[in-house]
Amino acid sequence: MAAGMKNLSKTFVWILMGLLMLGLAGFGATSLTGTVRTVAQVGNEDISIDDYVRELQREIRAVESQTGQPLQMSQARDFGLDQLALSRLTALAALDNEVGLLGISIGDENLQEEIVSIPAFQGPDGSFDREAYRFQLEQVGMTDTEFETDLRKESARTIVQDAVVSGVEMPSILTEVLTDFVGARRSFTVATVSPEALAEPVATPTDEQIQAYYDENQDQFSLPRTKKLTYTILSPNMLLDSVEVDEDSVLRLFEQRADEFQQPERRLVERLSFSDDAAAQDAMAQIEVGGTTFEQLVRDRELELSDVDLGDVTRDDLGDAAEAIFAAELDTVVGPLPSVFGPALFRINGSLAENNTPFEDAAPALREELAADRARRQIEAQSEDINDLLAGGATLEELAAETGMELGQIDWTRASQDGVAAYDGFRSAAEAVQDGDFPEIAFLEDGSIFALRLNETLPRRPEPLESARDRVAVAWTQVQTDKALEDHANAVLEQLQENGDFTTTGLPHRVENALTRTAFLEDVPSGFMPEVFDMELGSYRVVPGAGVALIVRLDELLPPAETDERRQVQQALAAQLNQALAQNIFDAYVRDAQARARPVVDQQALNAVQASY
Missing domain, CATH: 3.10.50 (Chitinase A; domain 3)
Structure with a gap:
């Protein structure tokens, strides 16, 4: 009996393998039978399955990089990426076919020069590195023969393109008319x-x-789509009165943030360093006689004022230069003075007085901050139990009664900004909630937790005249x-x-x-x-x-003013129009070549590739 079952199992497996092979044959047997290797033929040129897959992957990766989301094949078809990849390859194949008919090609020496000049194939010393060449091709799934064939074709296509568009210029009268129109x-x-x-x-x-x-104008007086929501919320502010904070904790926080409450006198300063004292003294002398300005000295060094801005600094930050800088008047330049980068000129832009806040003045805000932090931790600890109540079937009304959460209602629209609708998290949840959704606990930006329920959705409607x-x-x-x-x-x-x-x-x-x-x-x-x-x-x-x-x-x-700006605009416009005309002529040439090449597409092969993606 066991032997019979074993033979039956083997037979069943072979039947499945046969069906699989039959399916792969219809697919094109991309890796088993090897019967189908192209998806289209354009004149004497073939579009291989590998080329199509690479081009399709390139289009899909481009969309994924823009959206930041993975793209399924069905979505790619909806976006038309499959047809976009095929149309691009068909145009290139038509051009290759045209190149072949014209007998245009590049020699081996030119091909070699092209390859060794590509930076990706060069070693640290800038010379051609065969291992780097092989590695880069492996990364894109190509052999050296395939790459060299593609490069040879690309070079030949470039020769044809240059021949078609070389010397193409838009009539100058068009540029002049457009420039005159803009500059009139x-x-x-x-x-x-x-x-x-x-x-x-x-x-x-x-x-x-x-x-x-x-x-007559009811469209001007309408109410937006409105969601009538019931919500519960528990915020740190609701617990502040019940949270105890000892005085030692407040004092420790005050000491930890001493830099915030004990701020010494400061200056807003810019510093321009020089290579030696002579250069710094010469620059200072020019400023004193009005021969230059601090800003000009900065520009002469090809710097911006932001590059020399030190911000607000204390005496300790300035070292040996502190006394002279703190004694100087505002909006003056002093120096040369020592700095970590050598002799420098300093410009004083502002003064910030000493600001010392005693513990007694800082304590109320620190105590409230500590209380709010403890309240947030307390809410976080309670959130799981509260969520369990909702999962157990408790309504928001029952939740408010049992947990002390605040119960409320709101007619929410996308323009709502007041109260609980001021929270980004609440607005996002209100936007997403649908009829029939079960309430669940979610956190807000300040550590609050909330849950909401959709009671009714009111469509856009006329606003009553009374309101x-x-x-x-x-x-x-x-x-x-x-x-x-x-x-x-x-x-x-x-x-x-x-x-x-x-x-x-x-x-x-x-x-x-x-x-x-x-x-x-x-x-x-x-x-x-x-x-x-x-x-x-x-x-x-x-x-x-x-x-x-x-x-x-x-x-x-x-008429337009004869200025350098107008001439620059006219030159840029002429270049843009020439480029557009050349591109249109070349596109027409490619379409004509494609029509004469009579492309034939293997839809079955295309379907098989997309199904296996």
Whole structure:
């Protein structure tokens, strides 16, 4: 009987092995049968399974490095990384096929020069290291033959790319037009119509006007998605009165932090060191006669002020230089004085007086700090027992009754910041909690513990007029005020079109000269400058805004200023446009080569690779 069972087991194992081999054959038998080695053919070029796997891994690792999370194959497909890897390899294969048809290649000597010049393959002395070469290739899973073939192809592709894009330039007129557009300038006169310019303020809205505005603009008066939560919390502050702190502990803490409570007189100092006394004395002499400044000396050494800033220092920090520095006036330079880096000049930027806090003054804060620390440890010790009560089925209400935790409720939204919602940990938990979740203990930033329960989720909804009434009235008043300001500005504009004299308007006005499109002006609407550049020379325009209306007259059209900055921008723009045009031409060339190569994709092989990833 046992022998029969043994034979049956062997038969069953061979059946399983046969099914496995059959499945691997359909897969491509990547490591057993070796029947499928390519995923696509592009003209005379093949895309191997190894190349596809490497490219797919590269795309996946790029996403993982950005997100910091591992990426599954299913997610990679959702992101389209499988198609991205295949399309890139197909384009390269099409270009390789084109290179082959053109008969372009590099010689062995050129290939050798390329390899030995790669820093990763060089030893400590900078010469080619064969062991480093072999090691680096092993790290990426390539043989030397595969790498050299790829490098030969890459060099040939570069030759073709240079031939296609060499000498490509965008017409200079485009660069000039774009630069002129960005650098164009306008001079204009602008008058401000503020609420003070109105004959009388806008009247208080009636109930009918408030209701009508509310009905027409309910999207402005809505309540956000709200979670109605019940919570319990136990904070260190709730236990402070019950925590005892002995006087000896307070005194020990005071002594441990003596540097905080016994602070000697200090100076804010910058130090510039020199190689010898002669150089330091010469620099000090130049400062004294006004030939240079401390800042200039720092810049001459190609340093920043932050590099020579010592911060606040005591007499002990300064050593033998202390007496002269502490005796000097503020904002003066003294020296040369000795320092750990040789003779130096010191600039005194500030003075901090001695600050000694007696134990009696520091004790209350230290006692509270110790009490809070002990309260946090006490809460941490209780947290496991409290969590066990929740796990045993206790409600938050029962938990509060048994443990002394504080019970509360909150209508929580993402804008909530008050009370318990001021804690980041509580806001995160409130955001994550779902209907049906069981409460559990969690810690907050200050050592508090809490648990919460979702009672109800209210969707975004209109706010009742009763609670929104004041804001509706304010919004209505703002709209009516803006309309009145615009009407008044239009009336003044008609007057200006007749006499052109801004002084007769009684409005505050100013002249702005030679401003570009990107110029920043205070107290103007965000779209003000585009409005100005849309105007005709000598024309007037009213530009309405929130709580203001502006009357503008365009006085002058000016070309871009001929500056070094403009020339640099134009050169950079020309280089960018040339590069974009060259890239577009080369992309078109590759697409044409790919179309002529007629790529054939083995979808079964692709599926097998992705399934085994």
